[in-house]
Amino acid sequence: MTATTQPQAASSLWRLANPSRFLRFVDIVQPWLIGLIVVLFAVGIYGSFFSAPADYQQGETVRIMFLHVPAAWLAMFSYTVMAMSSVGTLVWRHPLADVSAKCVAPIGAVFTFISLLTGSLWGKPMWGTWWVWDARLTSVLVLFIMYLGLIALWRTIEDPTRAARSAAILTLVGFINIPIIKFSVDWWNTLHQPASVIRLDGPTIHPSMLWPLIVMAVAFSLLFMLLHFMSMRTEILKRRVRAMQLMQAAKETN
Amino acid sequence: MSALGSLYRRELRLAVRAGGGAMMGCLFFLIVVTVVPFAVGPDLNLLSRIGPAILWIGALLATLLGLDRLFQTEQEDGSLDLILMSGWPMELVVVVKCVAHWTATALPLVVAAPLFAVFLNMEPLAIWAVVATLFVGTPALTLIGAIGAALTVSLKRGGLLLAILVLPFTVPVLIFGVSASYGAVTDPAPFTTPFVILCAITLFAAVLGPVAAAAALRSAQD
Numbered sequence: 001m002t003a004t005t006q007p008q009a010a011s012s013l014w015r016l017a018n019p020s021r022f023l024r025f026v027d028i029v030q031p032w033l034i035g036l037i038v039v040l041f042a043v044g045i046y047g048s049f050f051s052a053p054a055d056y057q058q059g060e061t062v063r064i065m066f067l068h069v070p071a072a073w074l075a076m077f078s079y080t081v082m083a084m085s086s087v088g089t090l091v092w093r094h095p096l097a098d099v100s101a102k103c104v105a106p107i108g109a110v111f112t113f114i115s116l117l118t119g120s121l122w123g124k125p126m127w128g129t130w131w132v133w134d135a136r137l138t139s140v141l142v143l144f145i146m147y148l149g150l151i152a153l154w155r156t157i158e159d160p161t162r163a164a165r166s167a168a169i170l171t172l173v174g175f176i177n178i179p180i181i182k183f184s185v186d187w188w189n190t191l192h193q194p195a196s197v198i199r200l201d202g203p204t205i206h207p208s209m210l211w212p213l214i215v216m217a218v219a220f221s222l223l224f225m226l227l228h229f230m231s232m233r234t235e236i237l238k239r240r241v242r243a244m245q246l247m248q249a250a251k252e253t254n
Numbered sequence: 255m256s257a258l259g260s261l262y263r264r265e266l267r268l269a270v271r272a273g274g275g276a277m278m279g280c281l282f283f284l285i286v287v288t289v290v291p292f293a294v295g296p297d298l299n300l301l302s303r304i305g306p307a308i309l310w311i312g313a314l315l316a317t318l319l320g321l322d323r324l325f326q327t328e329q330e331d332g333s334l335d336l337i338l339m340s341g342w343p344m345e346l347v348v349v350v351k352c353v354a355h356w357t358a359t360a361l362p363l364v365v366a367a368p369l370f371a372v373f374l375n376m377e378p379l380a381i382w383a384v385v386a387t388l389f390v391g392t393p394a395l396t397l398i399g400a401i402g403a404a405l406t407v408s409l410k411r412g413g414l415l416l417a418i419l420v421l422p423f424t425v426p427v428l429i430f431g432v433s434a435s436y437g438a439v440t441d442p443a444p445f446t447t448p449f450v451i452l453c454a455i456t457l458f459a460a461v462l463g464p465v466a467a468a469a470a471l472r473s474a475q476d
Contacts, residue, residue: 090469142422149419156409165473166405170419173401173466177422 019236022096026229033226040219047212055209064122066212070220072115075143076178078108078224082150083175086168096232098164099239101171102154103231107224109147116140135184136192139177146174160239257342258350265354268327279316279359280366286312287370298375305374306384306435310428312370313363313388317395318420320359322413324351324403325471334407338475344468348404352396352463360392383438383445387452391431394456397463398423404470427455 048066055062082104088097119137120130131137150167157163185194196204205213290308291301301308328334337347367388371381402420406412434448 138425142425145418145422149415149422152415152418153405156406156412156415162408162473166470169466169470169473170401170405173423173462 019096019099023233023236026233030226030229033222033229037219037222037226040215040222044212044215044219047215052209052212058126061122061125062209064118065209066216068115068118068122069213070217071111071118072140073217074220074224075108075112075115075140076181077221078104078111079143079147079171079175079178081228082108082171083178086171089164089168090172096236098161098168099232099235100228101164101168103228103235105147105151105154105167107227107231109144109151111220111224112140112144112147116144134192135187136181139181139184143177143181146177150174160242257340258346261337261347262350262354265351266358269354269358277362279320280362282319283312283316283363283366284370286315287373291374302375302377302380305371305376306380307432308374309367309371309384309388310391310432310435313360313367313392314395314424314428316363317360317392318399318417320355321396321399321403321420322406322416324355324400325407326403326412329407329474334471335475338471344471345464348400348464348467348471349460352393352400355400356393356396360388360396364388364392377439380435380439383435387431387434387449390449390456391427391452394427394452394459395424397456397459398427400463400467401470404467404474407471408474427452430455 044066048063052063052066054060082101085097085101085104088094089101116137119140123132124130150170153167153170154163157166185192287308294300294304325334328337338344340347364385367385368381371384376384399416399420401423402416405419406416409415430448430452433443434445434452437443437445437448
């Protein structure tokens with residue numbers, strides 16, 4: 001979010017704070033986004049399932065990586081987006097921040113679930129077990145539970161603004177888990193392999209596998225963006241309906 | 255300071271007299287410890303090996319049990335509003351309430367732990383290790399739990415949600431509490447390192463817990 005360093009970009013970001021402008025923005029962006037996602041997934045899936053070579057150790061199962069790794073990145077990225085939105089809710093009372101935070105949670109939970117599931121499917125042939133209580137796996141499972149807890153909190157508190165602030169506080173407290181997940185493979189020497197793409201000394205993974213992975217990661221990120229926008233639009237419209245119903249009810253009682 | 259002192263005394267008196275909340279926690283702890291041998295079998299060697307884990311899980315659940323009452327009764331009878339308007343920083347009030355809650359519910363668990371450890375055939379050294387880790391670690395449980403209690407303060411049946419929200423955050427406390435206890439009895443594993451990390455978690459929770467809980471309480475009021 002480098003937008004704040006450039007006054008013009010910052011003002012355009014601020015203009016999106018208006019829900020109607022945001023809805024119009026989504027309407028314009030959405031078809032392009034869908035097109036881009038379809039193209040990227042086509043390229044990425046071709047790259048990961050046909051062009052990339054089978055691993056000399058892991059064989060064909062290495063292809064699970066092209067789903068597993070982007071999903072795991074997005075699981076953490078979703079939480080980060082949620083945490084940033086929570087800051088927006090608590091500090092600036094930004095009108096779209098709580099909508100954004102609320103809409104991220106289910107998407108993040110699904111990405112976390114996908115990464116757990118694909119990891120499990122990959123772990124069975126590689127490690128000989130569906131699940132180990134290793135630091136990385138366990139911290140991601142905790143992340144999944146936190147997503148579900150946050151969704152439950154959103155649903156339990158009826159008043160949307162109060163739910164937003166409660167969830168924002170909990171989200172920020174839970175952000176501690178994200179660096180723990182990221183560095184768990186470095187801090188604890190366990191079964192899960194250490195970081196091989198995002199490293200200070202450059203990726204240790206072969207270019208023929210790296211490019212499909214990156215294309216898939218970008219495709220996943222754009223898919224996240226699309227789902228997030230669509231979900232936010234639905235939420236804004238739902239809130240409008242709720243406000244209209246309240247107004248109607250008030251009119252009828254008068 | 256006298257206001258906070260009287261708040262502390264009031265909390266303590268309420269905890270001991272009204273509904274016997276403090277003793278309930280201990281009783282629950284006893285029941286957990288009693289039930290486990292039925293589940294895993296009465297093998298004394300096995301029990302002494304998993305004893306620290308059983309005691310820690312029992313203490314964790316017993317601590318969670320009373321947490322939903324930490325702010326809720328006062329929210330219901332309106333005294334929470336009075337405390338908020340008293341001019342004292344809410345963070346400090348949360349700290350005082352947590353300390354009182356810990357004295358009333360967690361400290362009895364720490365005191366009772368050696369007795370229950372005997373049921374589980376634990377060695378004297380392991381018993382002392384568990385007591386020490388519980389003494390240091392349970393404040394973290396209370397302080398983390400205060401966040402959940404504050405978030406669910408206005409909900410009618412917040413108890414279950416509170417447990418769901420709080421339990422993921424208590425995982426590190428459990429890990430280091432149990433590993434320090436094991437470290438005391440098994441040779442190559444150290445006791446000091448996990449114990450010091452446990453102390454650090456408690457200090458961290460003492461900073462984070464009151465701030466987050468106070469923010470949640472303030473947002474629940476308007």
